[in-house]
Amino acid sequence: MTTSEILATTQALLQGLGTVITLFVVVMVASLPLGFLLTMLARCRIAPIRWLVNAYIYIMRGTPLMLQLFFIYYGLPFVNDFFKMALRSAMVCALLGFSLNYAAYFAEIFRGGLLSVDKGQYEACQVLGLNRVQTTLYAVLPQMFRVALPSITNESITLVKDTALVFSISIMEVLYYAKAAVSRTGSILPYAIAFLIYLALNSLLQLFFNWLEKKTAY
Amino acid sequence: MSLIFVKNLRKGFQGVEVLTDVNFQVDKGDVIAVIGPSGAGKSTMLRCLIDLEKVDGGTIEVEGEPLVKDGIYAPPAQVRRATGKMGMVFQNFHLFPHLSVRRNLTMPLMKVKGTGKEQANALALETLKKVGMGDRIDAMPSTLSGGQKQRVAIARALMLNPDIMLFDEPTSALDPMLTLEVLGVMQKLAADHMTMLVVTHEMSFAKEVANRILFMCDGTILEEGTPEQIFGHPKHQRTADFLGNNIK
Numbered sequence: 001m002t003t004s005e006i007l008a009t010t011q012a013l014l015q016g017l018g019t020v021i022t023l024f025v026v027v028m029v030a031s032l033p034l035g036f037l038l039t040m041l042a043r044c045r046i047a048p049i050r051w052l053v054n055a056y057i058y059i060m061r062g063t064p065l066m067l068q069l070f071f072i073y074y075g076l077p078f079v080n081d082f083f084k085m086a087l088r089s090a091m092v093c094a095l096l097g098f099s100l101n102y103a104a105y106f107a108e109i110f111r112g113g114l115l116s117v118d119k120g121q122y123e124a125c126q127v128l129g130l131n132r133v134q135t136t137l138y139a140v141l142p143q144m145f146r147v148a149l150p151s152i153t154n155e156s157i158t159l160v161k162d163t164a165l166v167f168s169i170s171i172m173e174v175l176y177y178a179k180a181a182v183s184r185t186g187s188i189l190p191y192a193i194a195f196l197i198y199l200a201l202n203s204l205l206q207l208f209f210n211w212l213e214k215k216t217a218y
Numbered sequence: 219m220s221l222i223f224v225k226n227l228r229k230g231f232q233g234v235e236v237l238t239d240v241n242f243q244v245d246k247g248d249v250i251a252v253i254g255p256s257g258a259g260k261s262t263m264l265r266c267l268i269d270l271e272k273v274d275g276g277t278i279e280v281e282g283e284p285l286v287k288d289g290i291y292a293p294p295a296q297v298r299r300a301t302g303k304m305g306m307v308f309q310n311f312h313l314f315p316h317l318s319v320r321r322n323l324t325m326p327l328m329k330v331k332g333t334g335k336e337q338a339n340a341l342a343l344e345t346l347k348k349v350g351m352g353d354r355i356d357a358m359p360s361t362l363s364g365g366q367k368q369r370v371a372i373a374r375a376l377m378l379n380p381d382i383m384l385f386d387e388p389t390s391a392l393d394p395m396l397t398l399e400v401l402g403v404m405q406k407l408a409a410d411h412m413t414m415l416v417v418t419h420e421m422s423f424a425k426e427v428a429n430r431i432l433f434m435c436d437g438t439i440l441e442e443g444t445p446e447q448i449f450g451h452p453k454h455q456r457t458a459d460f461l462g463n464n465i466k
Contacts, residue, residue: 124312127268128326128378129302138325142316218316218358 009181009190013197016174020201023094023163023173028156030099035106039114042107053107060104066165069097073169094166098159105155113148114140146216153209157202164198174198219282220245221303221382221413222267227276228289229262236262238437240276244382244415249408251424252417254434255460260417263434264386267415269301280304281381305375309387311367313359319346319370320355327377338377345373349403365396369403376407383407385416401427421461425449433457 042053060068073093076083087093117140125135164175174194181190220243227240237259244250252260265271267278267285275289280300284292291297314322323345324338333341346352349369359367368388375383385404389397401420405427408414418424424431424445431448433441433456441448441457452458 118312120308120310120312121314123270124308124314125326126270127301127304127306128374129298129330130326134329138329139314146316216316218360 005185006189006193009185010193012181013174013177013190013193016172016177017197019091019166019171019173020160020163022091023098023166024156024160024201026095027098027102027159030095031102031106032152034099034103036110038103038107039110042111043114057104057107060101061108065097065101065162066168068101069094069165069169072097090166090169090171093169094171098162102155102159106152109148109151109155110144112151113144113146116147117143142216146218149209149213149216153206153213156205156209160201160205161198220279221248221281222415223277223279223282224263224267225277227263227266227278228274229259229266229271230274236437237266237273240434240437240439242432242439242442244413246381246413247411248430249412249414249428250416250430250432251428252415252432252434253419253421253424253460254432254440258434259437260434261386264306264384264415264417268304268306268384269297270306302378303380304382304384305378305380306384307368307371307375307386307388309390311359311364311371311391313367313371313374315359317359318355319351319357319359319362322359322370323374323377326374330378341377342373345376346370348376348406349373350399363396364392365399368392368396368400372400372403372407382413382415385414385418387417387419389418389420421449433460435460 038053038057041049042057044050044053072087073090077087078084087096121139121143122135125139130138163173166173167175167179174197178190178194182188222244224240224242227237228235229237240259240263252263254260262271266273267280269285272291273286273289277287278285278300279287280303283296283300285297285300286292292300314325317325320339320342323342324333324335327333327338327341328335343352343355346355349372351366351369351373354362354366354370359370362370372383372388388404389400392400397420401423404414404416404423408427416423416428426445428445431443431445432439433448433452433454435456441452441454448457449461452461
């Protein structure tokens with residue numbers, strides 16, 4: 001391959017970059033708060049709510065993400081007309097499937113963070129007169145978040161790589177374009193380029209989280 | 219009227235009676251040392267007063283208002299009002315590790331009492347100076363020694379202007395040097411007529427700073443009196459035995 005061919009192939013692959021970034025950003029924005037909500041609901045005083053949340057996390061973590069995507073994209077539209085209309089776009093299905101799946105993982109990560117907050121912190125808050133919401137907001141959450149951060153970094157990096165799964169519900173992203181270029185040119189170089197694109201994305205991500213960890217250190 | 223009035227207080231954990239029958243009162247300006255062997259129920263008693271533990275029976279009144287009467291708790295708002303008159307200092311400080319010393323002091327005040335930022339900052343500096351920590355106002359707790367942390371914790375409790383300060387073994391996690399600096403701060407508080415209830419193993423503090431001593435044993439107050447009475451002429455053999463180990 002000549003340099004110009006490599007450039008052209010890279011350019012072709014970068015067409016899929018928008019999809020990867022959209023997936024990443026939307027899923028992070030949706031699943032982090034959703035995961036936190038699940039963590040809170042898993043501590044709810046009403047037992048059936050706790051059971052439901054735990055069952056949800058159990059199922060989401062216990063089955064393949066690709067199977068979940070298939071279920072949403074190929075399966076749900078058969079259920080009724082509403083799903084048929086709502087889930088016409090593969091991208092909507094992907095965003096939904098990824099967010100629901102990642103929320104379960106984040107819920108467990110936050111739970112771990114919550115467990116690490118010392119009982120004394122709650123007692124200090126109580127004797128200082130802070131109510132439950134204030135205690136959570138100003139004492140527990142910042143400490144929980146800091147403990148959870150390395151695991152959140154880990155999950156985010158996995159998410160970038162997992163976006164390649166949407167290939168299976170016919171969404172065109174970096175891996176799709178790489179495969180197409182390989183068939184077209186007969187060279188495996190496009191795979192190497194895809195390799196570097198994912199690596200570059202995760203390098204940026206890692207830099208960001210390293211900065212965040214330093215900034216929130218205490 | 220006494221600031222704290224306790225009658226027939228009972229408390230158990232999973233069938234084990236920790237407090238069998240506790241009766242005492244705290245008057246304004248009292249500096250009371252609560253001493254006794256480990257497992258006597260000293261800390262549990264203190265924690266019941268500020269509602270960190272629920273009692274099984276008995277009465278606690280704070281400034282005439284019942285927190286719990288004959289084992290029945292007052293409505294939450296009244297409980298909060300009663301416990302709000304007390305500040306508490308823990309053995310392990312429990313500072314907020316993610317907040318600077320300044321924010322440790324100002325955050326509760328601003329959130330609970332709605333005090334403005336400038337006013338809270340000014341009060342924080344003034345209070346930190348009282349405990350000799352004025353120069354560390356922007357430090358993070360992780361950079362402080364144990365004694366410094368405890369002094370900050372005392373300042374944080376003082377910020378809410380309590381009528382009574384409860385201390386739960388405030389120097390038990392500190393080495394002798396750091397213990398001295400914390401006891402110094404507490405002595406100063408006592409000199410400023412702060413009403414204090416101190417669970418402690420520091421017999422020198424009990425002897426020299428307290429005006430009254432409660433000797434607790436087996437979940438009850440076995441003996442109560444001035445330091446001279448307790449240290450000089452203990453009435454009970456258990457008291458004498460306990461102090462025998464502590465006389466220098």
